[in-house]
Amino acid sequence: MSRVFSGIQPTGEPHIGNYFGAMRNYVRLGEQFGKNSLYCVVDLHAITNPNAFDPATLAEKTYEMALANFAIGLDPSQVIFFVQSHVPEHHELNWIFTSITPVGELERMTQYKDKAGQFESIPSGLLMYPALMAADILLYKADTVPVGEDQDQHLELTREIARKFNHHFGQTFPEPKSVHDPNALRIPGVDGNGKMGKSKGQGSTIGILEPLDAIWQKLRVAPTDPARVRRTDPGNPDVCLIFDYHKLFSDLDTIQLVDRECRTAGIGCVDCKKKLMEGVTEHLTPIQQRAEELRTDPDYVKDALRQGAQEARAIARPVIEEVREKVGFLKL
Ligand code: AQP
Numbered sequence: 001m002s003r004v005f006s007g008i009q010p011t012g013e014p015h016i017g018n019y020f021g022a023m024r025n026y027v028r029l030g031e032q033f034g035k036n037s038l039y040c041v042v043d044l045h046a047i048t049n050p051n052a053f054d055p056a057t058l059a060e061k062t063y064e065m066a067l068a069n070f071a072i073g074l075d076p077s078q079v080i081f082f083v084q085s086h087v088p089e090h091h092e093l094n095w096i097f098t099s100i101t102p103v104g105e106l107e108r109m110t111q112y113k114d115k116a117g118q119f120e121s122i123p124s125g126l127l128m129y130p131a132l133m134a135a136d137i138l139l140y141k142a143d144t145v146p147v148g149e150d151q152d153q154h155l156e157l158t159r160e161i162a163r164k165f166n167h168h169f170g171q172t173f174p175e176p177k178s179v180h181d182p183n184a185l186r187i188p189g190v191d192g193n194g195k196m197g198k199s200k201g202q203g204s205t206i207g208i209l210e211p212l213d214a215i216w217q218k219l220r221v222a223p224t225d226p227a228r229v230r231r232t233d234p235g236n237p238d239v240c241l242i243f244d245y246h247k248l249f250s251d252l253d254t255i256q257l258v259d260r261e262c263r264t265a266g267i268g269c270v271d272c273k274k275k276l277m278e279g280v281t282e283h284l285t286p287i288q289q290r291a292e293e294l295r296t297d298p299d300y301v302k303d304a305l306r307q308g309a310q311e312a313r314a315i316a317r318p319v320i321e322e323v324r325e326k327v328g329f330l331k332l
Contacts, residue, residue, distance in 0.1 A: 004029045005142035005176075007042035007084065007133070010061035011052035012198030014068045015205035020184035020248050021148030023072055029146055029179070030079040038080040038140050038312060041065045044090065044132060048125035051118060052199035066301050068209055071291035080315075082308030084136065089316040093135035094128070096327060100164050101131050101157075110153055134158040138165075139316050143174040149185040150195060152178055169326040184248060188241045192223035206245075208284060209291050215284075216277055219245075224269045225262075235262040235269070242273055249279030 006026060008018060030037045041062050047053045062083055070076060084090055106112065106127045116122045133154050137145055138161070145155060155178045162173040189196040189204035196204050206215055224242055228235040237243035237259050246255050254275055261267035267275075294300055325331065 001036060002033065002144050003140055003142040004033050004037035004144045004146065005040070005137045005140050006038075006146045007040040007045065007136050008065060008069070009042050009046045009052075009198065010058065010065045011046050011049065012061065012201075013205065013207035013209065014065060015196055015198060015207050016245075016248065017148065017184075017187035017189075017196035017205070018198070019072065019208050020181060021187060022146055022181075023069060023074075024184075025146035025179060025181055026069065026079075027073045029144065030074055033144075034078055035080055035311065038082070038142065038315075039069065039074065040082055040084050040136060040312075042084045042133075042136065044084045045129060048123055048129055049115060049199055050123060063301055064209075066305055067291060067294055070294055070301065070304070071287050072208070073290075076304035076308060080308050080311045081304060082312045083305055086305070086309035087139075087312045087316055089139055089313065089320045090132065090135055092320055093139050093323060094132040096323060097131040097135050097138075097161050097165070098128055100168065101134075101161055103127070105157060105160070106130060109157070111150065130154045130157045131161065134161040137176050138162055138173045139319055140312070141174055141319060143176045144179055145176050146179045148187075149180055169323075172322065172326060187248070188244055190218045190222050190241070192241060206280075208287055212277075212281055212284065212288075215280060219273045219277060219280075220270075222273070224272075228269070231268045232265050234265045237262045242269070242276055246272075246276050246279070249276060249283055251279070254279070 006022060008014070008022065014023065026037070026039050030039070043058060043062050046058065046061075066081065066083070069081065074081060109130055112127060112129065115126055134157065137158055147155070155176065159175040162175050166172055187196050188194065189200060190206055191203045193200070193204065196206070198205060206218060219242070222242060225235040225237075225240045227233070240262070243258065243262070246258055250258070258267060258272050258275060262272060
């Protein structure tokens with residue numbers, strides 16, 4: 001039987017990159033795999049990036065991330081949804097994995113190289129991040145991992161760690177594979193500055209719970225095809241992030257219409273953005289309404305997380321017992 005695992009960092013408001021790239025797949029796979037699908041707010045990962053971590057807001061961001069996942073339709077009574085730091089077995093497996101993972105492999109990770117460049121003094125947790133991610137997945141012997149394309153390199157390393165552990169200590173772990181939404185491989189930030197990412201700040205993101213008028217203000221000034229200087233110039237949708245967003249939010253007729261009309265200068269960028277906003281409103285309004293409903297019950301999220309941590313530990317403990325024995329720790 002397959003098991004699904006994925007994690008999301010409480011480093012800021014969940015955005016449409018997280019939603020289309022990963023979270024929507026959580027719901028789909030959750031319906032298919034039920035309690036064999038585990039989703040986790042990875043707060044231990046979040047503290048590895050000093051730019052995105054503030055102890056004064058970590059708990060609130062963790063709570064909000066859980067709430068957002070429930071608002072998109074993930075049902076905590078159908079799946080296992082929990083917070084990483086509530087299941088200490090993640091630390092233990094992480095430590096064992098760090099002892100079989102060469103530093104060179106970790107230094108080679110693109111995400112590490114991108115992030116490490118921001119710091120004069122690099123936290124070692126940032127380097128160890130992929131070993132902890134491998135521990136997150138393999139602690140549940142998960143083989144299916146719904147993530148954005150940006151996580152593929154980490155998944156490759158997870159498979160390598162599983163192979164290494166199995167080789168040294170005997171067959172224990174599966175070699176997990178990532179699952180992508182082909183329409184949402186790597187969603188660009190609304191500032192036009194690379195991949196949309198929470199830790200890049202609000203200028204990069206369109207939050208799924210962000211007020212619609214604030215979203216419009218961002219779309220209104222978002223860059224489009226730089227070669228289209230005047231309204232009468234034909235544009236190229238293939239280099240326009242607004243067109244990328246249309247592919248996520250608009251129906252096929254609208255996508256084809258803006259594609260055609262942009263190329264012939266039949267539609268201006270402002271009208272194209274207004275059409276996009278219609279799709280955004282239609283998609284996000286029910287999610288935002290559900291989030292508001294959830295906020296009226298002060299216990300819902302915390303009760304769900306308490307239950308989720310218990311369910312996750314029930315799977316994790318026997319795996320850790322097996323690992324301890326295979327590694328050769330003294331048993332009392
Ligand atoms: N832009 C994206 N397009 C497609 N998928 C994405 N994911 C993240 N951004 C995009 C996927 O969302 C899941 C959660 O990943 P995360 O918590 O690491 O998200 P993040 O927004 O990238 O958070 P960071 O690390 O705080 O931001 P940056 O990138 O600024 O450092 C994952 O499955 C991820 O693939």
